[in-house]
Amino acid sequence: MSRSERLLDLLQVLRRYRQPVSGQRLAEETGVSLRTLYRDIASLQAQGADIEGEPGLGYVLKPGFMLPPMMFSAEEIEALVLGSRWVSKRTDDDLAGAAANALAKIAAVLPAELREELDSSTLLVGPSPPATNGIDIAALRRAIRNERKVELDYVDNDGSATQRTVWPFALGFFENVRMVMAWCELRLDFRHFRADRMQKMTVTEARYPRRRQVLMKDWRSSQNMAASKRETVGS
Template identity: 65%
Template sequence: MSRSERLLDLVQTLRRHRRPVSGRALAAELGVSIRTLYRDIATLQGQGAPIEGEAGLGYVLKPGFFLPPLMLDDEQIEALVLGARWVAKQPDARLAEAASDLLAKVAAVLPPDLRETLDATALMVGPRAEAAEGIDLGAVRQAIRRERKLGFSYRDAGGARSARTVWPFALGFFDKVRVLVAWCETRQDFRHFRVDRIEELDVTEDRYPRRRQALLKEWRESQGIGQKAAARN
């Protein structure tokens, strides 16, 4: 276990105790020596963690303390690297560049031991997906964030074309296709559009009349996604 992981475990352990807990009890729970525990507590206090107490009296973590976002364990680093590497292989050029920049920024501020873990992560992603869509996915994502209507020509599975005006609120990334989830004004219902079948994209400045979060919630309910998650739990 790296030192960063050990410090993270110590903070999480202190969070579970609402009353002061002795150093020896903490050391036993964490599987470290009492000397190591005292040194780790001093390190956290030096980093601003509001840990009160002293040897012989016990220690307690004051409520409201949030862990620094880059105190990551090995599996969290692997999840971050794998996700960023996958995004970097997607045909959305701006998102791919952002994923690569993210890894570089994270590596620059991680402690040395965690930086080595990040660099040595052995989880790999397959070849870059071939870009099948002829529209700018970055523009679609921006329309979703700004809650703006999209207009486009859509070709269905049979080749028939139709003009659509939609309220975009989600974009699904799959191995070979991207799928836009939107409220369709033509069909007056939720629809899923394969991005590789969208042409003549027009990002308008017309704000659609409902909030994106509300549309997403209603769509999830219509798909039974919330009920499925609850059933799994």
């Protein structure tokens, strides 16, 4: 690996962390000695990278520092193309268009040889039966983004119809099913709702009282606790 590639790799690793990370951890992830790591950080700082920290305290790359898109590796370009193609076939029309636009913006600033890599990618997404949705998925995504309460007419697995007011905070895209993660005011707990079982959806003007990031964190904790209980019972 050349020195320039090593420095770019270090920047990519730093971008994954929001809190200071130790030099030893960075050295292990980039495959260099701690002494080399310190030299590389000093080089990046001299070149304008806004890296804060020092030995013993850890390092963090401040938000806002952008890597030029021309530095994408071949694997990163393949990942972008494959992801864009998956989104165009597996999500709603708005997201599909957004994925195509994002890829076009990236292509516009790539050097010729990397643009050719993007245009000629041979990673394909196979066909699959279209997901059945009872509601407008794009409207649901906007409700999640804006943290709005949603009223649902929902049919559960047993065929029972219920009306729910929920706080949607995440949307899972499975092969043929869209799953909504939400806090249910009826059950006073987290629940999962299949989009194809939603008979009607009304996005209200009421914002739910907790941020979606907090709901997501609490939901993950509840899922981990449930998994631990299942492992305890099964052991």
